[in-house]
Amino acid sequence: DVKVTQSSRYLVKRTGEKVFLECVQDMDHENMFWYRQDPGLGLRLIYFSYDVKMKEKGDIPEGYSVSREKKERFSLILESASTNQTSMYLCASSLGRTGVYGNQPQHFGDGTRLSIL
């Protein structure tokens, strides 16, 4: 089974801090994603990556950056945390590009509940 591991289940940080959320997958997947989950809004895509050192903005990239130096690891960075970034953050991975692997599902981690005080 695919295993997507997020480094923290709960995290509390202060306004203005630089925050790192780490995600590791063990199935050699090309694609990795960061979502934010808020009640009533579902999941919204922050950033994704389809290859090492490649990244693309999702729907809500403002205030975030990402890093993918190795295929298995995808980091989400809050450059200067603010209270409106308090949320649940979910990492996911999937196999290949759309086309050959079109119906392949994304596999999710357990989520990090981040509180910014």
Next chain:
Amino acid sequence: AQTVTQSQPEMSVQEAETVTLSCTYDTSESDYYLFWYKQPPSRQMILVIRQEAYKQQNATENRFSVNFQKAAKSFSLKISDSQLGDAAMYFCAYRSSQGAQKLVFGQGTRLTINP
């Protein structure tokens, strides 16, 4: 841009009965993929069922089935013989057949199973 709408924030059903969760989407594409994910209180998102838009036959997975109406852009999930373990948030998601494999999610429906 594609959008996905789940109009039922909460649903409840008696154990052993059948429940249907609604999902509609908006797209100008003709080829795409649709998914239902389940998020139990443990928080990990689990794939329930998937449907390719080019397939007319509705997907089924044991007690879970979909009613895919392409012209109406509707993708509902039917859970038969509901069990206590089905209690969760359910998310409908859309993915284009072109480009990167981004998912567009609906707002979610919280399903409660009454014993």
